[in-house]
Amino acid sequence: MRVEQAQGAAITFDRVEKSFAQKGGAPVMALADCSLTVEPGTITGIIGRSGAGKSTLLRMVNGLERPTGGRVLVGGRDVGAATGAELREIRREVGMIFQHFNLLASRTVFGNVALPLEIAGRPKAEIRPRVEDLIARVGLEALADRYPAELSGGQKQRVGIARALATGPKVLLSDEATSALDPETTRTVLRLLADINRDLGLTILLITHEMGVLRDIATHMAVIDGGRIVEAGPTYDIFVRPAHPTTRSFLSGVTGVTLPAFVANRLRPAPPEGHSQEVIRITFAGRHATDPMLARLTGELGIAVNILAGAIEEIGPHPFGNLLVSVETGRGAEARAYLERHQLLTEVLGYVG
Numbered sequence: 001m002r003v004e005q006a007q008g009a010a011i012t013f014d015r016v017e018k019s020f021a022q023k024g025g026a027p028v029m030a031l032a033d034c035s036l037t038v039e040p041g042t043i044t045g046i047i048g049r050s051g052a053g054k055s056t057l058l059r060m061v062n063g064l065e066r067p068t069g070g071r072v073l074v075g076g077r078d079v080g081a082a083t084g085a086e087l088r089e090i091r092r093e094v095g096m097i098f099q100h101f102n103l104l105a106s107r108t109v110f111g112n113v114a115l116p117l118e119i120a121g122r123p124k125a126e127i128r129p130r131v132e133d134l135i136a137r138v139g140l141e142a143l144a145d146r147y148p149a150e151l152s153g154g155q156k157q158r159v160g161i162a163r164a165l166a167t168g169p170k171v172l173l174s175d176e177a178t179s180a181l182d183p184e185t186t187r188t189v190l191r192l193l194a195d196i197n198r199d200l201g202l203t204i205l206l207i208t209h210e211m212g213v214l215r216d217i218a219t220h221m222a223v224i225d226g227g228r229i230v231e232a233g234p235t236y237d238i239f240v241r242p243a244h245p246t247t248r249s250f251l252s253g254v255t256g257v258t259l260p261a262f263v264a265n266r267l268r269p270a271p272p273e274g275h276s277q278e279v280i281r282i283t284f285a286g287r288h289a290t291d292p293m294l295a296r297l298t299g300e301l302g303i304a305v306n307i308l309a310g311a312i313e314e315i316g317p318h319p320f321g322n323l324l325v326s327v328e329t330g331r332g333a334e335a336r337a338y339l340e341r342h343q344l345l346t347e348v349l350g351y352v353g
């Protein structure tokens with residue numbers, strides 16, 4: 001059953017475990033029981049806090065780390081068990097880009113992109129047109145003879161992407177590739193990755209600690225916490241219905257909706273004595289609009305709703321929105337039940353007196 005599933009997938013993590021031996025101490029358990037299937041042609045983002053195990057998971061795909069339990073399959077081949085020629089073959093099919101670009105300072109843009117082809121022993125006559133093609137694909141034609149020190153961060157990452165594509169990989173790994181870039185440059189690099197995914201049908205597995213990167217580019221995502229995958233699935237579904245507290249905490253930074261300070265400063269986890277308001281986050285997906293629902297809450301149930309903040313965003317082609325409201329605490333449960341009955345998701349954020 002598991003092997004059959006793995007055959008159709010670009011990457012399969014099958015109950016992967018990784019512990020690092022420590023001199024004179026207990027081993028560090030970096031990953032435990034991680035199972036994840038990455039379908040071909042998808043862009044899958046892995047998100048998690050520092051030390052959660054993201055890099056360790058990613059580095060198993062090209063054999064830079066080997067699992068101490070379970071298997072990692074790339075195109076159906078067991079990377080952890082591969083050695084010699086088979087491992088080299090797998091590595092040619094898996095390109096990688098890095099946060100700090102890892103370019104050779106002594107080589108020009110052309111020289112950096114050509115390097116993997118030289119290492120693979122390709123003839124010079126084949127290398128030149130291929131490298132020129134790759135440099136054009138990432139929009140650096142005019143800079144082929146420049147050295148890394150003469151490039152901006154975004155340009156360096158474009159070189160990194162061209163170099164990663166040199167051997168014609170099926171999978172591209174990205175380890176925090178935009179973390180060192182400003183927001184505008186991040187957007188252009190993400191756009192380039194999305195174009196490559198679309199044009200070449202490349203499967204992309206990327207690590208990020210920014211939910212915004214996933215929203216902008218990832219079709220699928222996995223949340224890793226303390227070495228375990230705590231949530232995985234299509235990005236849109238997880239944004240709309242985050243199940244795990246870690247996912248929710250990552251999301252709260254990206255939905256673009258924050259409580260106004262005069263409410264946030266007074267927010268309490270339990271209702272204070274006397275008259276109070278329950279603060280509720282309403283999440284709506286697709287075409288579900290909140291306006292008529294809020295009006296009906298007032299009209300049909302006589303519950304007054306205060307709107308505190310709201311925003312509508314897009315994940316791929318799909319809109320989804322968040323609205324923060326408050327209602328009288330005594331009517332909170334009734335209001336939430338009504339909204340949930342109409343396919344809106346609700347979450348109590350706290351209470352204000």
Ligand SMILES: Nc1ncnc2c1ncn2[C@@H]1O[C@H](COP(=O)(O)OP(=O)(O)OP(=O)(O)O)[C@@H](O)[C@H]1O
Binds near residue numbers: 021050051056
């Ligand atoms: N070579 C190693 N030897 C010992 N422990 C390691 C080694 N590599 C990673 N670890 C430990 O494994 C855990 C996961 O590390 P990993 O680098 O995969 O996390 P991460 O989620 O990528 O973190 P960051 O976002 O900070 O890069 C951490 O506790 C780390 O200290």
